[in-house]
Each structure stands twice: as structure tokens, then as C-alpha cells.
Amino acid sequence: MSQMLALAVPLVLLVGWLVRARCGVVAVAGAAGSVSAAVTVVVWAAGRWPEEDRWPGAVGLAELASLLLLLVLTLRIESGRRSAAVAYTIGAAVALWPSRFDAISGPMSWLTLFGFGSTLALPAVLVGLYLRGMDDARRRSVAAARRAQRLELAHDLHDFVAHDVSGMVAQAQAGMVLAASDPVRAAALFERIEEAGQQALTSLDRTVRLLRSDEADLPERAPRPGLAELTSLTERFAESGGAAVRLDAPPDREVPREVAATAYRIVVEALTNVRRHAPTARVIDVRVRREGRRLEVVVRDDGGGPQPPGPRVGEALRGGSGLAGLGARVEALGGTLCSGRERAGGWQVKATIPLEAR
Known part of the structure; x- marks a missing residue:
């Protein structure tokens, strides 16, 4: 009857998968590791499983694989005390799992037991930490690229909008002088002021739109002007x-x-x-x-x-x-x-x- 306890962790994993969006992967990993360790303690009290019984062993191997996968995911997505606590819990559960069978007895067997658990858990820890390092490097790279892009846009805003606005000011000053003596030339100046204002507004609108957009939603930037536009x-x-x-x-x-x-x-x-x-x-x-x-x-x-x-x-x-x-x-x-x-x-x-x- 105690062999039915082998299904406890798979049931926890099933429920955790259904509520992972609400609780988070780290919480599911901590719950699965705690239940696995608790099942091992209960099996010690109720009587260990015979080594020749295969179905608890097969379910247990799936349990170990799931715990190690959760360990990798936990170390990848989160750092700090909570992640460390979950890692220690899963590591202990993996190390204690073989003791559910009656073949484990004596000091050498317990030493082999913990060596087996460490051998399984250490690669998972290293893989999780490596993936987290890659994620952090990618986030830093994306942040640096966005910062450089925003600085580039700020330079564009200064260079081109300031140029158009200064032209508008100069033409407006000339228009005030010509308004009384030469209305025709003054009207032509006001048309140029309108064109420069439209260019400045277009540049400003494009820059603001790019600054508000995420990297995935950034529209393609217009080709940069060069020597041909001089x-x-x-x-x-x-x-x-x-x-x-x-x-x-x-x-x-x-x-x-x-x-x-x-x-x-x-x-x-x-x-x-x-x-x-x-x-x-x-x-x-x-x-x-x-x-x-x-x-x-x-x-x-x-x-x-x-x-x-x-x-x-x-x-x-x-x-x-x-x-x-x-x-x-x-x-x-x-x-x-x-x-x-x-x-x-x-x-x-x-x-x-x-x-x-x-």
C-alpha cells in the first residue's frame, strides 16, 4: 500500500503545471521537492519498498527527471534566497530518493546514496546557472542596444529638429521685416516656414514614436542622409x-x-x-x-x-x-x-x- 506514495510527486507536478501561471515555477519546484522528501520519510516509517519492485522505481526515475528539470528552471529564472532554498530542497530530495528501497543499509550505502544525489544534482545546478548567465548577458546586451538607439534618436532630434526650428525663426524674423514693404516675398517666407515646421513635426513625431516603441515593435528607420543630400x-x-x-x-x-x-x-x-x-x-x-x-x-x-x-x-x-x-x-x-x-x-x-x- 505504501507504494502508492510513489504517485504523490507526479500528482503535485500535475497540479502545479495547471496553476503555474498563478503560483510560478519556483513555487511549484519548491512544493515538488518538499513532497518528494516527505514521501521518502513516510516510506522509511511505513517500510521500504523491495528493490525488485519495478513500477515504483520507474515512477521514481520520472520523478527524479522532473525534479532536476525544475531545478534547472528555478536557477535560470530566479536568484537569491528563495532560489537557493528550492535548490537545497530538491537536491536533498534527489539524494534521499534511493533510500526508499531496502537495499540501502550501512554507512557505505549512505555515502553512496549522497554521492549519487550529488552526481545528479550538480550538473543540473551548473546548467541552470549557465543559462541564467546567458539570459543576464542577453538582457544587458538588449538594454545597451536600446540605450544606444535612444541616444542616437536624441542626437537626431537635436541635429535635424533644431536645424528646422532655427530656420523657421530666421525666416519669421525676415518675414516681419518684409510684411509691410513686400507682402509677396513675406508670403513666400511664410510658406517656407510652414514647410520647415512640417518637417520638424514629422521628425519629432517619428522620434517620439520610436522612443515609445518596444524593440519588437520598432518601425524601420528611414535611410540616413549622406553626401548626396548636402x-x-x-x-x-x-x-x-x-x-x-x-x-x-x-x-x-x-x-x-x-x-x-x-x-x-x-x-x-x-x-x-x-x-x-x-x-x-x-x-x-x-x-x-x-x-x-x-x-x-x-x-x-x-x-x-x-x-x-x-x-x-x-x-x-x-x-x-x-x-x-x-x-x-x-x-x-x-x-x-x-x-x-x-x-x-x-x-x-x-x-x-x-x-x-x-
């Missing part, structure tokens, strides 16, 4: 009024995408800073050329006359987050970025980026 960029800047832009950027299809995108963003940031901090500038020279195995980007403005002695945004890469962030990006690609005032007046931003990865 012409339209400088034309839009010149149309907004203020300064003429002279672009010297021969098409080069062999420039890596990351280098081309970084060069484009350097030009965007430099033009934005000219609009913000050098409104009297009349001519801006933009030069992007291949120099051997490097790409050189130079943006220089004439300043429009004598400049005040105070620092300007971008000086020594300390004045604003835009050039500082781009400086870090250029350094990550193995290049250099510097900016400073020229002797003849005006400001220059210069970057040198290797075409081959570091």
Missing part, C-alpha cells in the same frame, strides 16, 4: 535668407554610409550654429572632400564683420551639446573634430574622418 540642405539654408552657401562636395559613392551620415550631420550642426550665433554672416563655405584615406569636412563662415570677444557656441567643443556629441561620434570612427575662430573673422568647423573602420 545640395538640398544648403539650398534650403540659402533660401531661408541671411547667407549664401558655397558647396564644394564632389559626389563620391565609395564613402561608407556611417562616414557620409556623420559628415552630413556635421554640416547640419555647423549651419545651425551659424544661423544662431552669426546672423551677420554673408558667405558660408562648405567643403567635403576625400583626402587620401580620409574624408575632410570644413564649414567656414565669414562672420559678416568684427566678432565680439566672447566665446561662441562650439569653441573647444564646450559651448553646446551638438558639436560635443558629434565630436564623440567622430572620435568613435577614429577621426578628429575641432572648431574655432579664424584670424580674419568668422568661424570654422573642421572634421577629419577615416574612410576605413578603426
Whole structure:
């Protein structure tokens, strides 16, 4: 009759499987290990099973396999005191299981018993800890990738939205001057302000949507602008009024995408800073050329006359987050970025980026 106790742990496992969503795998593992150890104690009191009886042994082997599997799952999904308590409970239950049979007697038999239990439990512990380490590494990798992606989006938001908004401000100021004297040109400026506002809103909406999305739901990002888009960029800047832009950027299809995108963003940031901090500038020279195995980007403005002695945004890469962030990006690609005032007046931003990865 006591042999019916061999079905206790399978019944607990069946019930635990049905309520695992509510109780959790760790709770089911702890309950199964405790019941298994309790069954062993009851069998000691009621009389051990004969060794030649096969069906309790067959059920017991399935019980051992289930306990070891639960041990692996417990150590994989949880750490701390609760996981350690469950691991010790299952390890003790596995070690004591052979003592249900009357063949176990004497000190050497008990030593063999615990050696058998340790041999079974130790690989399960190692596998569980290994899988938990892999899961932790994967979570750290995913978190780092998401953090890098959000930083990238923040840079996009600063570079492109700030550029559009600064253009809107400059055009609005010009529109207020022309509103009374030349309503037609003022109306054209207001149309450009509307277009720039729509572009800024589109960039802002896309960035916010990406920041709110999970990794699995992230939409595909639009291709990054590169050297081919410099012409339209400088034309839009010149149309907004203020300064003429002279672009010297021969098409080069062999420039890596990351280098081309970084060069484009350097030009965007430099033009934005000219609009913000050098409104009297009349001519801006933009030069992007291949120099051997490097790409050189130079943006220089004439300043429009004598400049005040105070620092300007971008000086020594300390004045604003835009050039500082781009400086870090250029350094990550193995290049250099510097900016400073020229002797003849005006400001220059210069970057040198290797075409081959570091």
C-alpha cells in the first residue's frame, strides 16, 4: 500500500503545471521537492519498498527527471534566497530518493546514496546557472542596444529638429521685416516656414514614436542622409535668407554610409550654429572632400564683420551639446573634430574622418 506514495510527486507536478501561471515555477519546484522528501520519510516509517519492485522505481526515475528539470528552471529564472532554498530542497530530495528501497543499509550505502544525489544534482545546478548567465548577458546586451538607439534618436532630434526650428525663426524674423514693404516675398517666407515646421513635426513625431516603441515593435528607420543630400540642405539654408552657401562636395559613392551620415550631420550642426550665433554672416563655405584615406569636412563662415570677444557656441567643443556629441561620434570612427575662430573673422568647423573602420 505504501507504494502508492510513489504517485504523490507526479500528482503535485500535475497540479502545479495547471496553476503555474498563478503560483510560478519556483513555487511549484519548491512544493515538488518538499513532497518528494516527505514521501521518502513516510516510506522509511511505513517500510521500504523491495528493490525488485519495478513500477515504483520507474515512477521514481520520472520523478527524479522532473525534479532536476525544475531545478534547472528555478536557477535560470530566479536568484537569491528563495532560489537557493528550492535548490537545497530538491537536491536533498534527489539524494534521499534511493533510500526508499531496502537495499540501502550501512554507512557505505549512505555515502553512496549522497554521492549519487550529488552526481545528479550538480550538473543540473551548473546548467541552470549557465543559462541564467546567458539570459543576464542577453538582457544587458538588449538594454545597451536600446540605450544606444535612444541616444542616437536624441542626437537626431537635436541635429535635424533644431536645424528646422532655427530656420523657421530666421525666416519669421525676415518675414516681419518684409510684411509691410513686400507682402509677396513675406508670403513666400511664410510658406517656407510652414514647410520647415512640417518637417520638424514629422521628425519629432517619428522620434517620439520610436522612443515609445518596444524593440519588437520598432518601425524601420528611414535611410540616413549622406553626401548626396548636402545640395538640398544648403539650398534650403540659402533660401531661408541671411547667407549664401558655397558647396564644394564632389559626389563620391565609395564613402561608407556611417562616414557620409556623420559628415552630413556635421554640416547640419555647423549651419545651425551659424544661423544662431552669426546672423551677420554673408558667405558660408562648405567643403567635403576625400583626402587620401580620409574624408575632410570644413564649414567656414565669414562672420559678416568684427566678432565680439566672447566665446561662441562650439569653441573647444564646450559651448553646446551638438558639436560635443558629434565630436564623440567622430572620435568613435577614429577621426578628429575641432572648431574655432579664424584670424580674419568668422568661424570654422573642421572634421577629419577615416574612410576605413578603426
